Structures are given as C-alpha cells and as structure tokens.
Amino acid sequence: MPVDDKEALELKKFIVSNFDQNDISTCGLTFGISSKIKVIIEVKTKRKVKTEKEVYQCSACMTVYDSDYGDSIANIASGVLFENLPSDYKCSVCEASKEAYLLVNL
Ligand SMILES: [Zn+2]
Known part of the structure; x- marks a missing residue:
C-alpha cells in the first residue's frame, strides 16, 4: 500500500477513523492511496444470499x-402478499381456490 506520502497517510487514517466512528467495518475495504491523494475505495459488501424463499x-x-411478482392475470400487483389476496382469489391456471394453496419454501 503506497502510504509513503504523509498527506496520503493522514487521509487514510482519517478515512479509517471516520468509518470506525460510523461503525462501518473497514476490514472489507481495500484502500489504494497514491501520492496524488487519489482514493479508491472498493467496498466489498456481503451479498445477502437468500437461500430460502416462501411462496x-x-x-x-x-x-x-x-x-414479488404478483399475478398479472388476476390483476394482482407485485408486492401483494398471499395473505392479502382477495378471498375469492383463484389460481390463474386451474381456478382452484385460495385454500388450495400451500406454503412452500423454494
Ligand atoms: Zn392451480
């Protein structure tokens, strides 16, 4: 890491302490500080991997x-939870009633 430049080192310290104060973990950050005080911060965010999904x-x-998708055939907008579907909601394919639906984890 090129921190031979005093100004760059100060900047690095500032950034790290700033992140610390804001309770942001710096261990996932990669610093690249050149003598021209060019800061490249690469944030490696942990991607939340949803392994299971209830449908x-x-x-x-x-x-x-x-x-997440709703049901365009039945005019159900995306984001409408199954619980909030109208009680007369029917399967768009076989017209089974809402009661025929079972909770599954994908
Ligand atoms: Zn069906």
Missing part, C-alpha cells in the same frame, strides 16, 4: 404465487 403453491396444478 404459495397451488396444490392442484403446482402454480406458484410469488408476492
């Missing part, structure tokens, strides 16, 4: 209702 599946035809 509802029609037990009759295996159609999945995913609240």
